[in-house]
Amino acid sequence: MPVLDAEFAVVGLGAMGSHALWRLASRGKEVLGFEQFQPGHPFGSTHGKTRLFRTLCLEHPGLVPMARRSIDLWRELEAETDTSIVSLCGLLNMGATESGVIRGVQAAAAAHGQAVRRLTAAEIRKEFPQHGRVGDTDVAILDPIAGVARPEAAVLAATSAAAAAGARLFTQTGVIDVTVVDQGVRIRTAARDFLVAQAIVTPGPWLSHLMPGLPMLPTRTPLTWFTPSHDPGTFSVDRFPAFIRDLGEGNRIWGHGSDTDHDVKVGPEDDPHYSLVNPDLVDRSISTDDYALVSRLVSEFLPDLDPQPSGVAACMITRTPDHQFLLGRPYGDPRLLLGGGDSGHAFKHAPGLGEVLAQLACGEEPFTDIDFMDPNRFR
Known part of the structure; x- marks a missing residue:
């Protein structure tokens, strides 16, 4: 009987993987x-200094408990x-x-009994004059348990805490193949093979390479x-949440104000220039396209910002057909778990998703319903 190298392995230490590693350790x-690179690297989906954190998850009411558990775990971390x-600015x-x-x-608020403040168009114009073209029928709902999260800091903290708790990290170590075998799961790398009882596969955009068919x-x-065209203080995160x-x-736009180490961040929900890519071959050069x-949208809806970006960086998301995550056991195999399909809104849930992956791996009941994330739902 072959000897196991460990009970568990986590393949890919980005948002989900780093937190799953921490929760297991x-x-x-x-x-x-x-991790094929170093934790906190800028080559996947978990970089760029900031991400939005929010608990009123418009994508699915079932994500509210995930966000709430995530902020609790992040405070612990x-x-x-x-x-x-995480900085909560609303x-x-x-x-x-x-x-x-x-x-x-x-x-989302109604499903989970969360009190909210609703603003009229007049109140938006008065309290948040940075937003232009506010129509008379526009309203706003303020999510108070929301703000800005730091992706690189979170990944580095989670992997550091995991290592301190006894996890063994193999960085700069690409995984070539994950194969279910009689004894468990074989993890193949260029240096050697590893044998574990269960594998949690969370390599972000590279998930389709290791789990084809999803x-x-x-x-x-x-x-x-972006930077303000005048009076930078009006767009600081405490005044421009x-x-x-x-x-x-x-379409939609999203963003947040500036802080000591970054300018105002703004992005579109979608862009015709977004392109499907092989994550190994993604173009990291920047063009005006x-x-x-987003420059046109900034000019129209945030007119006090200079529409010429102060910075641009390549990133990736991995979309699923229904824009919900993939979380669970593919094909029902008790030796495999996967987490992926971030669809552009997973980072805020990273600790909660990592906790669920750890719970499933250890035979525990997940703290919330995850049926809508079942990776087998498209079969």
């Missing part, structure tokens, strides 16, 4: 972590590692009364930053 489990990860969900953003946020679309999505705005034109749409 915190339980005293013997776990290996594999912050205390454990002396790291700042988040404005804006749009016409019947827009997708407003309806989605209202449904409907995942790695997509190049540049990140963009995070926001998601439904434009009523089949990468920010033409």
Whole structure:
């Protein structure tokens, strides 16, 4: 009988993987972590200094418990590692009364009994004058348990805490293949093979390489930053909080104010220039096409920002057909777990998703319903 190298392995230490590694190690489990780059690298989906954090999840009411558990776990991780990860500044969900953003946020709040503040168009114009073209039928719902999260800091803190708890990390170690065998799961690397009882596969945009057959679309999505054309203080994060705005034109913009180490961040929900990519071959050079749409939207809806970006960086998301995550056991195999299909809104849930993966691996009941994330739902 071959000897196991460990009970568990986590393949890919980005948002989901780093937190799954931490949650397993915190339980005293013997776990290996594999990362083809270094934790906190800028080559996948978990970089760019900031991400939105919010609890009123318009994408699905079932994500509210995931977000709530995530902020609790991040506070625990912050205390454990002396790291700042999440700053709560609130988040404005804006749009016409019947827009997708407003309806989605209202449904999430109602499903979980979360009190919210609703602003009229006049109140938006008075309290948040940075937003232009606010129509008379526009409203906003303020999510108070929301703000800005730090992706690189979170990944580094989670992997550091996992290592301190006994996890063994193999960085700069690409995984070539993950194969179910009679004894468990074989993890193949260029240096050697590893044998574990269970593998959690979370390599972000590279998931389709290791788990072919799942409907995942790695997509190049540049990140963009902007500076005010005058009076920088008006766009600091304490005066210009995070926001998601439904434009009523089949698109949305999102963003947040500046801080000491970054400018104002603004991005579109979608852009015709976004392209499907092989994550190994993604173009990291920047052209004017990468920010033409967002610059136009900034000019129209945030007119006191200079529409010429102060910074642009290549990034990727991995979309699924219904824009919900893939989380669970593919094909029902008790030796495999996967987490992926971020669809552009997973990072805020990273600790909660990592906790669920650890719970499933250890035979525990998940803390919340995850049926809508079942990776087998498209079969």
